[in-house]
Amino acid sequence: MPNRGNAQPIGVFDSGVGGLTVFREIARALPHESLVYLGDCARVPYGTKSPATIIRYSLEAAQHLVERGVKMMVVACNTATAAALPALQQRLAIPVIGVVEPGARAAVAATSGKVGVIATEGTVKSKAYSNAIRALDPSVEVIESAAPLFVALAEEGWANTHVAREVAGIYLEPLIDAGIDTLVLGCTHYPILRATIEKVVGDKVRIVDSAETTAATVKALIGDSGASGIPVHHFLVTDAEERFRRIAGEFLAAEIERLELIAF
């Protein structure tokens, strides 16, 4: 359990900018907590990398966050959660929360029996969502599908364009035809495209945004006895800080301060 009622920051780790959707929801849910966001922009994306490489990178990032005094760590990247969460939980003395388990729990609560999951190639290949959902309820049918172009569309600022709607149609129609009643946004970039995705799947399919459900999990852990006062957020990136600043501005709809380039 984290130290309750203390002002130590919460660490949020992602391969790049996608985890900012999780950052945003945690900041909303816990407006008095300070956050340290670490984006491994030098080595992004993780979605096409092997599990061994992802574990190595995640441990390096975690070590850096621990040195910054974080009281808990959120792995705000589905690919890193799928590949590295057990290794992180084993090695770190602070609590580590991933985005897959909260998403799976929300999906099981929402579904009538058939869940679709869209994610990166790495996450789909890991079957992390299928395993997590079936562990909670073996009767739920899960269909996982990779939607890699969504990341590029979100980062290009094209989330609400005609191209994005067309791409969403191509990725999502097989899931709709298969009769899913719930769709998990299994990559932290995808909430940026939520409005477009909702238009394609219609209002009969419930959307599970793992950023929201992860923030709720963090709040449940920290409780009402978290930090009080004005939060101070820091952003650490391993490369390309100007690009990060631009995309973070779009993702958070606000200018970011305290951006630092780090190396490890």
Place this chain on the structure above:
Amino acid sequence: MPNRGNAQPIGVFDSGVGGLTVFREIARALPHESLVYLGDCARVPYGTKSPATIIRYSLEAAQHLVERGVKMMVVACNTATAAALPALQQRLAIPVIGVVEPGARAAVAATSGKVGVIATEGTVKSKAYSNAIRALDPSVEVIESAAPLFVALAEEGWANTHVAREVAGIYLEPLIDAGIDTLVLGCTHYPILRATIEKVVGDKVRIVDSAETTAATVKALIGDSGASGIPVHHFLVTDAEERFRRIAGEFLAAEIERLELIAF
């Protein structure tokens, strides 16, 4: 100058799979030369990274190729060429050829005065093509534009889809409206989308494919006194070899053999 008439391989370096378009053209132009292709798939893409990081990664890759006994090195990545070619040429004792200079030379030969260049964010920001073209002919006007979604479309196998045509229209129409007569494909992924790009720009705009022009430059250096006999090609990747095998199969329209996972 490379050792002429010897059977040492030619090294081809790229951040990932895009350089396979250059590999393909070199193998076509010099059918008796053995090639060693190194794709830094663990750290792809370079297009969004800083010059300092790209130089560091490129030197590591070059060192590995030198240890494999290559007689020359082709930097088959526009971003790496733009950021790291001088550093590589300074540090290595073998000839190093990039893709920007051959592309710029071909553009100057083709144009009537106005050249468009599409490339990654990193290459556009470096102004490598503008500088190289103006150094050859200061009267040529150059318009550079980033087209980052083309990479994702090529890797997804969507090069000839309706989505690709629509994206190409969005990226290329401002260049067409500006009156370009020549278009440089300034990212090694883009030749995969050549047919789609040609449909959008029409037959009045000449396409310069830096893969072809780079292969011609290599051939000019090696000459007719290159290796003879049956070539043996090796592929080295720093991660995700199965993904590489799949995409390489599409890019080269052939199954690849001798694929090796390396670390450095």
